[in-house]
Amino acid sequence: MINIQYRLIDLIDDMRGGKDVIFQSIRTAEDIMTYDVKTLTLDDTIKTCLEFMENNNIRHVPVIDVPSEKGEKPYFVGVVSQRDVFRQISPYLGKVGEVEADTKSILQQLGRIVTRNPICVSPETEIPEMLTLMLDNHIDMVPVLVNDELAGIVTTADFIKLFVRLDSIRQLYINSGSVGKNRRLVDLLAGGSDDVAAALASILRKVEDIMTEQVVCLSEHDKLAEAMKVMQKGQFRHVPVVDKEMKILGIISDRDILRHLPMLSRQHQTKSKVFRSHLFDVDPEDSSLELPLSRIMSSNVFHVSPSCSFFEAIKTLDEEKISCLPVVDEGRKIQGILTVTDLMRGLLAACTLTAKSRG
DSSP states (O other): OOOOOOOHHHHHHHHHTTOOHHHHHOOBGGGTOBOSOOOEETTSBHHHHHHHHHHHTOSEEEEEEOOSSTTOOOEEEEEEEHHHHHHTSOTTTTSTTOOHHHHHHTTSBGGGTOEESOOOBOTTOBHHHHHHHHHHHTOSEEEEEETTEEEEEEEHHHHHHHHHHHHHHHHHHHHTTSSOTTOOHHHHHTTTOHHHHHHHHHHHSBGGGTSBOSOOOEETTSBHHHHHHHHHHHTOSEEEEEOTTOBEEEEEEHHHHHHHSOOOOSOOOOOOSSTTTTTTOOOTTOGGGGOBGGGTSBOSOOOBOTTSBHHHHHHHHHHHTOSEEEEEOTTOBEEEEEEHHHHHHHHHHHHHHHHHHHO
């Protein structure tokens, strides 16, 4: 496998020449993937996995199997996500109401919950194809395989870091004094194509240019069941919680919901077209569905204004390790929402436009 390294000075020189260096130097999975991949085995437990994720600040773990025969290499089996783990943990674990079954559940082996044969890519998979796979299938990570062996992974965090790197190059280019500070990054990347520059400007300038404006919001008095319902219908993962004046009070994520559902008592290998079908699988009479969102939501919410710089918002996502930013006005009234999905859609549009300009 060849991973070409580009010197920063070369990128700046190319920018000065009007070349779309970002989309020339970053085109395939191998250009952005994480190579140093942390893995677990089928014999590791859910408890070990949870601790492993927390200690390494990660949300997905590739799972390998270690053959019993000497000389045989470990081979890639599948993936366990933080969502999978949360669904196997009782909300009563370590609290009043805990029973023996709650403790035993986290000692189950990962072989029980691993997603086998997940969607994978190769190092040569082009970024637009990879983005499409992740967006269409609502997944945050894809393993990168070479001859069926795990070579790396690509996560939504890698796409965030891509834009952070892009902004660093932009700042260095501006500070070099070769252009005025008000020159747009899209003008630097578009290679002189007015059509592409105009199109990319709507993607890379301000939060309001890329945010989702039509936001489904809920009240703090709404129930957990309602949050599940709107997420499945809209196929999204975050719901802002607002008061009667539409001022932001908190946010609910699908992970917040999973932490409060009873542990799943069976394996979830059956695929369904219904969004989060296996993760939200619960007895309709379960008492957890009646929990008010005020008890579940995250109240300490990072948010941005519509006029916030796109790159400032990206930095917040990266530094705070979050995947969603509510967009509010000066009075904290909800105006939209910016998610990693919006970012990936924007990048896909940028890649498509750049490809068209070349053709």
